[in-house]
Amino acid sequence: MALQGVIDRLKKTTLEEIGVSFSLADILRDMRIEGSKVYLKLFSPSDKYHEFLKNKAEETLKSIGAEEVEIEFTNEPPKSSAPQTPPPPQQQQNPFENKRRIPKVKKVIAVASGKGGVGKSTVAVNIAAALKKKGYDVGYLDADMYGPSGPTMLGAKDKQVLAREDGKLIPPVAHGIKMMSIGLLLPSEDTPVIWRGPVLFKALSQFLFDIEWSDEELDFLIIDLPPGTGDVQITLGQTAEIDGAVIVTTPQDVALIDVKKGIQMFNEVMIPVIGIVENMSYFVCPDSQKKYEIFGKSKTEEIAKEYGIDLLGKIPIEPKIAEFSDLGIPPVLAKEESESSKAFLDIAEKIIRKLSV
Ligand SMILES: Nc1ncnc2c1ncn2[C@@H]1O[C@H](COP(=O)(O)OP(=O)(O)OP(=O)(O)O)[C@@H](O)[C@H]1O
Ligand SMILES: [Mg+2]
Numbered sequence: 001m002a003l004q005g006v007i008d009r010l011k012k013t014t015l016e017e018i019g020v021s022f023s024l025a026d027i028l029r030d031m032r033i034e035g036s037k038v039y040l041k042l043f044s045p046s047d048k049y050h051e052f053l054k055n056k057a058e059e060t061l062k063s064i065g066a067e068e069v070e071i072e073f074t075n076e077p078p079k080s081s082a083p084q085t086p087p088p089p090q091q092q093q094n095p096f097e098n099k100r101r102i103p104k105v106k107k108v109i110a111v112a113s114g115k116g117g118v119g120k121s122t123v124a125v126n127i128a129a130a131l132k133k134k135g136y137d138v139g140y141l142d143a144d145m146y147g148p149s150g151p152t153m154l155g156a157k158d159k160q161v162l163a164r165e166d167g168k169l170i171p172p173v174a175h176g177i178k179m180m181s182i183g184l185l186l187p188s189e190d191t192p193v194i195w196r197g198p199v200l201f202k203a204l205s206q207f208l209f210d211i212e213w214s215d216e217e218l219d220f221l222i223i224d225l226p227p228g229t230g231d232v233q234i235t236l237g238q239t240a241e242i243d244g245a246v247i248v249t250t251p252q253d254v255a256l257i258d259v260k261k262g263i264q265m266f267n268e269v270m271i272p273v274i275g276i277v278e279n280m281s282y283f284v285c286p287d288s289q290k291k292y293e294i295f296g297k298s299k300t301e302e303i304a305k306e307y308g309i310d311l312l313g314k315i316p317i318e319p320k321i322a323e324f325s326d327l328g329i330p331p332v333l334a335k336e337e338s339e340s341s342k343a344f345l346d347i348a349e350k351i352i353r354k355l356s357v
């Protein structure tokens with residue numbers, strides 16, 4: 001058995017069944033062939049998939065003549081995650097010089113927050129929906145690889161992702177918005193996703209660069225990030241050209257501390273911050289129309305001023321927001337007029353102006 005032949009076969013053995021879009025060759029860490037015996041070392045961080053991967057590899061290798069197959073697993077990331085074609089040697093590598101544009105998209109906006117649960121996905125989905133309502137061609141990329149909520153919020157849990165022969169993914173459309181989420185590729189909603197560096201990197205770069213967003217060009221792509229300043233944010237910042245970031249916060253002090261961290265992170269990866277959106281700013285009592293600042297007096301304006309960033313808008317707490325989101329309808333597209341819808345449309349307008357579209 002020839003080494004190259006085996007590698008070519010492993011490249012063709014894709015692992016869609018466990019919700020990933022790469023092949024056995026991508027997780028290959030070591031290989032030896034002794035006559036008709038093949039030894040493989042595979043990278044797999046969780047033993048949950050070992051049985052599956054073992055069967056898959058055995059089946060593949062036996063189909064090309066291996067009589068004996070020995071498989072070992074490792075959860076160690078590679079010492080050097082050398083790409084297949086190594087970049088030419090450089091005196092001093094600038095981590096940002098390989099930044100690429102996301103194909104077929106005019107403007108890319110990342111929606112981020114330092115703290116979890118502040119309403120990032122709600123804001124991302126509704127900015128996308130507001131832009132759509134204004135007549136733009138819009139995409140939504142749920143880059144929350146750990147807890148994707150896009151499929152629920154856009155009522156798209158049953159939508160199918162198509163893969164073209166050249167490997168490009170065709171996003172489904174929900175409420176007129178083209179969308180992609182790791183949630184659409186997982187076998188079940190309850191599957192926890194455990195990513196290790198190189199695998200996360202690969203999946204994310206496929207999400208960023210291998211989606212066929214449009215026949216022509218999308219006007220806007222909204223990227224919904226996981227909370228914090230972790231691997232996903234850094235990878236995104238180092239590999240993709242992002243036209244601007246929107247930081248979401250609530251008025252609480254704990255959330256505001258994280259706003260500063262978020263601004264610093266985007267500065268470090270050279271992504272301009274378009275502005276801050278304050279969510280859950282206040283609640284208007286339906287009986288008395290009295291306004292209550294549930295999380296206390298907001299200091300978001302002060303922080304925005306301190307960093308020279310605009311406060312794009314304040315979204316009130318409205319039970320309907322959670323209700324519609326759970327039903328899979330972006331509240332902005334629901335028929336009822338509301339304070340929050342007005343705020344989202346206004347925020348979208350500011351983004352359009354800021355990015356001079
Ligand atoms: N202004 C609001 N009024 C009422 N409910 C809201 C509001 N904003 C968000 N929610 C609800 O709060 C919950 C959390 O919101 P969301 O999922 O958008 O937060 P997130 O920051 O994306 O969370 P994570 O960090 O887990 O990704 C959801 O149930 C959402 O419907
Ligand atoms: Mg979210």
